[in-house]
Amino acid sequence: MSKQVWKPGNMLYPLPAVMVSCGREGETPNIITVAWAGNVCTNPAMLSISVRKERFSHSIIKDTGEFVVNLVGRDLVKAADWCGVKSGRDFDKFKEMKLTPQESQKVKCPGILESPVNIECKVHQILELGSHDMIIGEVMCVTVDEKFMDDKGRFDLGAADLIAYSHGEYFELGKKLGKFGYSVSKKPTKNKVKKKTK
Template sequence: MFYEPRNGHGLPHDPFKAIVAPRPIGWISTRRPGGELNLAPYSYFNAFSSNPHLVWFSSEGEKDSASIARDTGEFAVNLVSLALAEKMNQTAIDAPPGISEFELAGLTPAPCRHIACPRVAEAAATLECKVTEVLEPRDLKGNHAGVFVVTGEVVGVHIDEAMLTDGLFDTTKAQNLARLGYMDYTAVTETFAMRRPRWKDR
């Protein structure tokens, strides 16, 4: 089949998110200027540079995480592992401003080193980030899409040392959780390795 998104797909549900999958989940923690804590998962999240370490998350609509990160200049990305799936889902609730999702989900806020907002103590890894820019993408007609893309440079990394195997972060131990389409998720339980080919070895 072929369809143009502007004309609809004719399927029971939009397949777009299922096609662009799996997507890592950025579990974004922030702290309001008044001190209130906020925690929410974003599946439009990824790293896009290793030098410097840059990550971004995208908010469809100016939700709390995006506005707080913009206003304070910082956020933390907490890794969601399979063991934390239910708690992550609890933090996706549309809680009113001022309600701490840490408390709702029974999670422990732990201090970061270089930013004022907390990290999730139970997470296998956390990236401390300082905001470098906030983008508002446009559609083909030049209109703002109502999307806010928050970019941050990683200034600190926390790793649970139990997740290291021979000095490497072991994604099968952490069982990194990823979002698929619809209400579906998956976790990393096995991996395989491939080396990039080199022209001189042909």
């Protein structure tokens, strides 16, 4: 096996592609597509998004101190890409992509109704790192689409056809390979069938 040595770069892939909605009161809400997002803390629940300072949404989030992370399924991938390459300075992204602003529970900016999961956040901290600022948000509320609830009352996120972003391309998630802890779980023992003696 041989490997090439490259200069430092962002090669941590794949990543979730999410649509982040934000907005100032009295103004048209905006959407920015972010691939650099992740969980950072369980208690309190926190996540991070990384946004360039020059992006239109950066100042909105910094000024209002809130945003909503909207997960992206296969049916939203075109809208996610469009919202990532167009600026809210020039377009009403909700209108252009025929998306529905969803009233949030704990923040003033809307979520995206068509998204399977909306994660409402308040800004906890902004870290200035260089090309991007990492915005850490505390999760205030999560709303989920009821159509993804299974017959046992559990949320089946796998049915939402979520997408991943890898080095400039979008991908569907593949088949499930296991679940957390499966590598160390004890395999169930098979019941031995006793032969009947005549």
